[in-house]
Amino acid sequence: MGKRTRNGKCHICGNVGELSSEHVPPKSAFNDKPIILKPFEGGKGKIQQRGMGDYTLCPSCNRLTSYWYVKSFANFCYMGMEILQSQMVILNLFTCTNFIL
Ligand SMILES: [Zn+2]
Secondary structure, eight states: OOSSEEEEEOTTTOOEEEEEEEESSOTTTTOOSOEEEOOTTOSOOEEETTOSEEEEEOHHHHHHHIIIIIHHHHHHHHHHHHHHHHHHHHHHHHHHHHHHO
């Protein structure tokens, strides 16, 4: 994401001015690793070293939405990951059982 601020119109309050960098989904919801952003038309894509994100909110709206939603959303993602991991264990056991039989 390089530069941490840009100028534009906030997508929530509509104020024109400085926009801050925000992670989408939040950094704490498994979005803290480099990603490759590829266009639908194809092509090489662009690497974002700090995870997926953009500049769509002013710093005030970014802080408020982070305060309101990030912790709950991250908890939701962690619960989903635990379910997926437990299903992988069951799937691995099932696969091993079939292999032995
Ligand atoms: Zn705003």
